[in-house]
Amino acid sequence: MTAAGLTPLLPVALPAAAHAAPGSARPGFDLVRDGVAAEVFVDAADDPAVIRAAGDLQADVERVAGVRPELRHTLPERAAALVLVGTLGASPVIDGLAARGRLDVSRVRGRWEASVAQVVERPLPGVRRALVIAGSDRRGTVYGVYDTSERIGVSPWHWWADVPVEHRDTVTVPAGPLVRSEPSVRYRGVFLNDEENLTTWSHRTQEPDKNIGPRTYRRIFELLLRLKANYLWPAMHPYSDFFNAYRENPELADEYGIVVGSSHPEALLRNGVHEWEPWAREHRGADGALPVYDYTVNPAVISDYWRARARQNAAYESSWTLGMRGLHDSALETRNATTVPEKVAVMNDIIADQRRILAEEVGAAAAPQIFIPYKEVLDLYNAGVRVPDDVTLIWPDDNHGNMRQLPDEAERARAGGNGIYYHLSYWGRPRSYLWLDTTQLAKVWQELRRVYEHGADRVWIFNVGDLKSIETGLSFSMDMAWDVDRWGADDVEDFLAQWYGRQFGVRHAREIAAIRTEYYRLAAERRPEFIDRNVFSVVHHGDEAGRRMAAYDRLLARTRALGAELPAAYRDAYFELLEYPVHGACLMNLKYYWADRNALAARQGRGAGTNRFADLAEAAHAQEAALTRRYNTEVAGGKWDGYINPYPSQIPKAPGRPAVTRVARQETSGLGVAAEGNETGAQRPLSFDSATRDRRFVDVFNTGFLDVTWAAEANRPWVRLSSAGGTLTAQTRVWVGIDWARTPEGAHDVTVAVTGGGRRFEVPLRVVNDGERARRRARGFVEAGGWVSIDAAHTERRIARGGAHWRTVRGLGRRAAAVEAGPSTADPVTADFAARAPELRYRVHFRSTGTFPVTVFRLPSLDERGARRLALALDDRPPVILSGQAVATGNRGDAWARNVEEGVEKLTAAVTVGEPGEHVLRVFMVDPAITVDQIVVDTGGLPTAYLAPPESYHPVFNPHPETRPGLDAPDQ
Structure with a gap:
């Protein structure tokens, strides 16, 4: 019986680089049946590493079935089933089977660390069936033994990550043969x-x-x-x-x-x-x-x-x-x-x-x-x-x-x-x-x-x-x-599904793999160990930092929901392998997010809200400490005491407990406003576009500690507000959206008035509606808000040339995938790009004209003997070569340090758009192995932020741009 409906992947999965013969009709080999375990034989003259590993197989069978096989160094006179373990050239029994043609070692003999596991009928006098595990050398045999352990359900991480071993009364392995060939790396x-x-x-x-x-x-x-x-x-x-x-x-x-x-x-x-x-x-x-x-x-x-x-x-x-x-x-x-x-x-x-x-x-x-x-x-x-x-x-x-x-x-x-x-x-x-x-x-x-x-x-x-x-x-x-x-x-995510399936069963394998992939993606934006003050913007792009924290919040909710479905026996392993990394990374980011909001609130003159953000930052730090304490003192009965510590004493520049600001309580009240894109006030208008259909925020806050009554109203009926007013102790975030079905076509200047405490604030809105027909007819990425943002994997066309090509690498970079020029051994192309260089093409609908800066976000791979270059062109104009940093100096503050902290290098050039409409942005490989993650064109409205803006509207790749709000503190 499997635990709580789990279907383990491990007992039926073949290890990497191990290959089973197809179509074998022979029954599997019973290591344990009816409470009896097959004995294990290994020659006493074999290598000590092989004898010791055979002892581990004993223990692994017992972990699965509760029955411990006998380990023998002499052959039994009679046996219905026997496991024969040995190394070619060191085990006469194995050599004899190979010499008589009973064991096929043609893909093993003379190889480095190769092995074969095969069921042999009547291999020896008095022995009816045997599972033979033979290696080309001592480690080959050891690996063959551990392959067998994995096939019966014992994870390599059963001790180091407390992965439980599912009990089965009958333990069977396929008849085989299972061949582990030579490794790629010695x-x-x-x-x-x-x-x-x-x-x-x-x-x-x-x-x-x-x-x-x-x-x-x-x-x-x-x-x-x-x-x-x-x-x-x-x-x-x-x-x-x-x-x-x-x-x-x-x-x-x-x-x-x-x-x-x-x-x-x-x-x-x-x-x-x-x-x-x-x-x-x-x-x-x-x-x-x-x-x-x-x-x-x-x-x-x-x-x-x-x-x-x-x-x-x-x-x-x-x-x-x-x-x-x-x-x-x-x-x-x-x-x-x-x-x-x-x-x-x-x-x-x-x-x-x-x-x-x-x-x-x-x-x-x-x-x-x-x-x-x-x-x-x-x-x-x-x-x-x-x-x-x-x-x-x-x-x-x-x-x-x-x-x-x-x-x-x-x-x-x-x-x-x-x-x-x-x-x-x-x-x-x-x-x-x-x-x-x-x-x-x-x-x-x-x-x-x-x-x-x-x-x-x-x-x-x-x-x-x-x-x-x-x-x-x-x-x-x-x-x-x-x-x-x-x-x-x-298929790197397939590895995750297979690997987590081996630890927790196939039922949840894909979901765990998806969770882990998103965890890695968020770390690619910024490792949790690299988080610091004022990295992510809390002002631009719908609160860039808050959107990131909302992604962590959703990820943590998925992680906890899945963990709740697992049997109790799996909870420790799940905490170690998934829940602690996700929750720990979330909290490390969260305390710095609230600390940044706290610092901004202090600059804005907030009263109770400043202290509220300080409380939230310190609470996140306390949660992180409690989570780590749980790992060290409770998980697996305290087995990992002292092992998990985000802050070893010797770590340079490690994130710790961010300082926060508090303001003394005063029995006053007052109203303040800070609109998205502004640290204070609302000088920069909120931008809305029918292509992206954005939402924007306005923070309404109390400058004191006593309640203040406030109200908000737009001067157009098709402007939507998430809240129209109320009584405020600390702060609230009002989300502003547009009812596009009711909005007239054209450009509109709109005002949202916020009043209270004897003050009135006017928040300007700039609304551009090209109409539903224009949105449907768009063929590429649409400029909106003063920029175009493209995920590099979302190409209109890719052209391979000169034996080189661009390929998508899923799960790479800050988005879902990046594109890499390969093969890595291709020759550089420095001229005649349209005839010789592999190319990426992106269709872009520009509304503006002029010369605009373009930023290509590439992953900061190196080769100090060469370069990391690509070329960029708009339409049929001559390409411009962009060069990347090539030297790892180890010095703080230089380009290399910035690149590895951010996980990208930003290469810049300019394109000239002579007339509005559709154009083709072209990216050419100059050096192989360069990898492009995102491309951003600033047409005059791009704010300064850490991440690229959310991807622009595209009828195929991004027909419904992300408008979900970020994480926010409770209003009061």
Whole structure:
């Protein structure tokens, strides 16, 4: 029986890059039937990683059926059903089945981490049926085991996200065969970084005598293997214990089959934060001075320091980081080398020294070796650092999900190949994002697809911060790393549906995927960790910030409604994986929204209303604190004590508790008005257009604390007011709309008069009605209100040229989708665009004439060897090239910092409209992989705001423009 009507997806879903033979008529294999579990055999001589994983299969079967299979190292004389687990070349039983043609290993043998699971009839004397799980190597077998666990309903996140395992009395897997082919990327893993919360939790709940130690790493290793990862850069910071502090850690990693490496400042598995100072104390100079971590000053001492670790860990499967940076993730120190050529020479000497050490201490097993040109090291690499051909180049992103540089043709031909270091979490400039998983999966897909097309397929390492909260993004990244072709530009949301279906059942999978997609979209507008004062306008575009908060409010309502339908057993997992991220992001934004309204109210001279907004801001902060406290102390019985914290002590520029203003109570009253588009008063008219059929607001407020009576009236009968008056203690928002069926055609100047407290305010309205016929006849985007706003995916026509094209990437950017020029390896086009460049066309109906600025919102992808350019033209006029920022500086306040904070770069040009009517706006690819999100033409009325205006009226793409009001405070 399924719980409360849930139909789990997991037991019948095949894992990514695993393929079942079609049309098999054989019955499935019963792991458990009638209270009896099939025994599990694994040869005692097989790898310890395989034997240990077979023990996990025991536990997983018991989780599902309540019956624990026996784990055997000798074959039974008789068995109706038996699970045979083994590695080719390490298990005589598996090798024998393959040799006799009973097990098809043609797509497995000799491959990297491949496996097959197949039911074999009468495989051995006395055995009627067997489920055979065979791997090409030790990890291939381990992955085959964990595939079986997933197929019977055990999520990889069953422990780390408290995903319940549904009980079934009969546990059956399909007959197969199920083949897991080689991964797209050889080494796939995570970097535990900025791990303050993980350390706190580990110390409190896992190992009180340690910060992060073997017990915690056991949990991490198992999770990685269940996700089909094989690689780890361990925690490195001062508040954790460094990995090699406990010899059990590398021993356990080897036992599990995890390859352990180290990050860019940790050469040859050394942790400078923890290990250099003790080493330096033991190697003082003749004068007693401590040696500094500078290869130009102390090469021998540093070389011996590296050699000791190479010797100590020589027996383990490791990844060896070459090169050097300063201690604690700082820049390379070179007191005796000041120029770039001198530093390049020093780096070459360092690499040569490290290579000698590895050859002498580790030998041929010293692979893979990697070089990570991170931050300043990239400049040195580009200036001439010589990296041996068999060393893997690990290309870093800009810490915000944009790849800085990709390998060229010569680098793609290197024997060591190429890889990437990619951030799903980050501490540093210009702002940190460690709290929630907020990088759009479509953005991850776009960048990973691009790096793979450029030959970076040897190593993919993902910075996941504390690990928890990155569950969805990490799962997607591992899926991509195994099979880069699994997901395409149109179906990233399908991953979400499948993944959440595995956690919560297929019944709600699509709705959860839609919720998560909208959550990512709102984060793409501005990560909740990046929120600050005065980011979103509370004055323009119908209260831009309020409209955004209304979207969060609707999203939270959907999230809660769905959560209420789940059985109680799923509530903890749902809170962790969906409700907390949505609600937490909402509250982080909400407190800053009310704080901005509070500041504006103070400037406007509001009385009780100023304090009301202060109350709301502080209440939102208190709610956020209570929500996090619930996560840490109540969810899963307090299992995650200390793990979830939006404000670790070390985060630079993290949002916190915004300051608010309060005014002293005075026994007075008075009336004030602020119309949309005006901080105070109503000087800027409210604009209404029959194309967009907007609604606009007028804030009516009390300048004191005693009640005031007010009234509002328009001088035209077809103007609608959401309220015509009443008694006011604090404030109210009056929404103004137009009854278009009753409005005469033409342009009209209208007034809404607001009176009360002995004062009268006149709010001007500008109403343009072209008539219903004109609206129906429009063929493109219609200029209204002084601008044209276009979602870039809403094209009239797309033209592919020169082997390149524009494609829609759903779930990417600030709207529902963005368009990307591809393939990413296409050649740039810098001339003769109409004949050679792929093109986007948008039909626009202009009412105005003149020369108007155009802003193209592009996603801020990088490639410091090239450029990010496109070309723009109106009708048949010559295109103008627009150039994007190409360099990630890491400096606050520059163009790159602004781009990554906002998630877009705004490229500007101008078009000249000679006569009103329909025109064609044309966008050409200049450089491949450029992605366009929105396009805005300012025809003279565009206010300054953070977001692009709501999309203009279009009879197909936007026939009913959004007029829903934003979030508002209670009137009183």
